[in-house]
Amino acid sequence: MSIHLNEKNEIHKPIVPDACPICSVLIRSLDILAYKRNQTCSDCEMHFLYPNKAAWEAGWRPTNEQITKRSKKRLEEPFFYRSEMYN
Numbered sequence: 001m002s003i004h005l006n007e008k009n010e011i012h013k014p015i016v017p018d019a020c021p022i023c024s025v026l027i028r029s030l031d032i033l034a035y036k037r038n039q040t041c042s043d044c045e046m047h048f049l050y051p052n053k054a055a056w057e058a059g060w061r062p063t064n065e066q067i068t069k070r071s072k073k074r075l076e077e078p079f080f081y082r083s084e085m086y087n
Contacts (some may be wrong), residue, residue, distance in 0.1 A: 015036075016031075016032055016035050016036070017035075020035075020040055020041035020043075020044055021039060021040070022040050022041070022044040022048065022061065022062065022067065023040075023041060023043065023044050023067050023070065023071060025041055025043070025071070025074075027041055028041075030042055031043075043070070043074060044062075044070075047070055048061075048062045048066070048070070
């Protein structure tokens with residue numbers, strides 16, 4: 001997490017961290033709302049939280065093995081999706 005200074009030069013934690021606390025991937029602008037809702041990036045929210053919502057609310061978090069598997073899969077996915085209508 002980065003360190004920021006406020007107007008009085010006091011150190012404080014940012015509202016949104018630099019990286020997701022679950023997968024450690026840098027937070028992007030599209031992750032900000034997901035982080036504010038559930039303290040995860042949007043990818044972790046979609047792949048870990050929603051399919052396991054009851055367990056998540058009870059304190060469950062993905063294992064390191066699950067996170068590593070998802071991180072490898074994420075590298076294979078495109079950064080954006082283009083609609084067929086624009087081709």
